[in-house]
Amino acid sequence: MGIKSNYKGMNRRTILGALLAAPTLVPALARAQQFPDRPLRLIVPVAPGGSQDIVARLLARYMAAPLGQPVVVENHPGAGSNIGYEIVIRARPDGLVLGAGSDSLSINKALFPRLGFDPVTDVTPVAQATAVPQILVVRADHPAQDLAGFIGLAGRSPLAVGTPGNGSLSHLLQQVIQDRAEVEWTHIPYRGGALAVNDLLGGSLQGVMINIGAVTEHVRAGRLRGIAVSSPARTLALPEVPTLGQAGMPEAEAVGWHGIIAPRGTPEDVVAKLHAAVTTALATPEVIQRLAALGIEPTDAPAAALGIRLRADAARWQGVIRSAGLRPD
Numbered sequence: 001m002g003i004k005s006n007y008k009g010m011n012r013r014t015i016l017g018a019l020l021a022a023p024t025l026v027p028a029l030a031r032a033q034q035f036p037d038r039p040l041r042l043i044v045p046v047a048p049g050g051s052q053d054i055v056a057r058l059l060a061r062y063m064a065a066p067l068g069q070p071v072v073v074e075n076h077p078g079a080g081s082n083i084g085y086e087i088v089i090r091a092r093p094d095g096l097v098l099g100a101g102s103d104s105l106s107i108n109k110a111l112f113p114r115l116g117f118d119p120v121t122d123v124t125p126v127a128q129a130t131a132v133p134q135i136l137v138v139r140a141d142h143p144a145q146d147l148a149g150f151i152g153l154a155g156r157s158p159l160a161v162g163t164p165g166n167g168s169l170s171h172l173l174q175q176v177i178q179d180r181a182e183v184e185w186t187h188i189p190y191r192g193g194a195l196a197v198n199d200l201l202g203g204s205l206q207g208v209m210i211n212i213g214a215v216t217e218h219v220r221a222g223r224l225r226g227i228a229v230s231s232p233a234r235t236l237a238l239p240e241v242p243t244l245g246q247a248g249m250p251e252a253e254a255v256g257w258h259g260i261i262a263p264r265g266t267p268e269d270v271v272a273k274l275h276a277a278v279t280t281a282l283a284t285p286e287v288i289q290r291l292a293a294l295g296i297e298p299t300d301a302p303a304a305a306l307g308i309r310l311r312a313d314a315a316r317w318q319g320v321i322r323s324a325g326l327r328p329d
Contacts, residue, residue: 035095035270036069042260044100045084047077050164050192051213051294055130055258056100058290062281067273071098080108080167080328082115089122093265095274098126101261103169103254106313110321111167111328120310124266125259127278128301128309130291132256133231134170135212135241136161136177137224139200142207147228147247150207151181159185159206162196167328169256170209172317173230175324176252177244200224211256212237213294231255237295254316257299259306271303 044056053075060071076084081104088099105119112119136147144150153159163170166189178184188205190196193214200208201223208215216237218224226241230253234243244252260278262271281287282298291298301309320326 035273036067038096039069040067040071040095041097042071042073042100043084043087043097044073044075045077045081045104046075046100047192048075049194051132051211051296052100052102052258054213054294055291055296058287059100059129059260059278059281062284062287063274063277066277066280080104080112080165082108082112082119085119085123086115086117088261089117089119089263091263093124093263093267095262095266095270097263098274099123099261101125101257101259103256103313104167105261106310107167107169107172107317107321109314110318111326120314122264123310124262124264124271125303125306125310126262126266126271127275127303128257128259128299128306129278129282130258131231131297131299132211132213132258133229133235133295134173134209134254134256135215135219135229135238136174136207136209136227137200137215137219138207138227139203140222140225142225144227145225146242147177147244147249150227151177151183153206154178154181154183154185160188160204161185161207161209162188162190162199162205163209164193164196164211164214165189165191167321167326169254170211171326172320173252173254174209175326176320177249179324180249180251197224213296216293216295235295236297237292257309258296259301275303 042060044053046052057073060073064070076087091097108119138144144153161174193210196208199205215224219226219238226238228244228247229235229241230244232253279300282300
């Protein structure tokens, strides 16, 4: 009777409006149970074939089972990954359109100041799935045996160092090394790491800074020599290669990453379900084996940790980009 008396004098429209406006757990629970009710899209902002694309496709394949829906990969390369990122950012925040994120999100915030969107604040972090160290490599017959030797050569003769592109993490790290060592070499940006590696093997370059997954097999086969990796500790993939810190260049330490992002405003319960699907995918034996073969380490960092990292990295790279006067292509 008490409940009835509270609604005395209210018409049905008023009651319905009050019920719809009342904050309850029912809508969130219902959404979590229903999501996803159709296939998901995973936007990859780079061309097929690179490590970011490979990781995205692995995650998409093995996220499908726990989500109960296929995850369809779409490559939308261009403009330093901003074309793909903008598709994600402009999408409805319902969890059905996701992005294959990477360290380029934080870099692009500083490198492209007039995008019309913010690559850091306009996304919802879902999960950091991997940690990807960068590595400076030379040909096996190169005279430099370590970082000191490479820097010494740069002070005596012209060197050309390739990277996967202007504004890439590899580009920024080789710039930090130059600045700290007070040497100069010619930076040769490529549109992708494979071309840079081919030119290094062919003798057109004296070194390449690149993510470790792109050259692990070449180093293991003895075609290339690792000079230093950018991770705080030596990698499991190439444990014989010292870190930049061990080589006297701790300022250049930085680890790239791959992961999943969603548009800003994606509900927390949806993010939680997506993160759980990433966790399941990373525990799959085929994913573990494939990442290990590439020299990429799974991490499964929570969404909150990835958000903190995005902001911290954006501040760090803004300083490097400004001091070096770097500009996008």
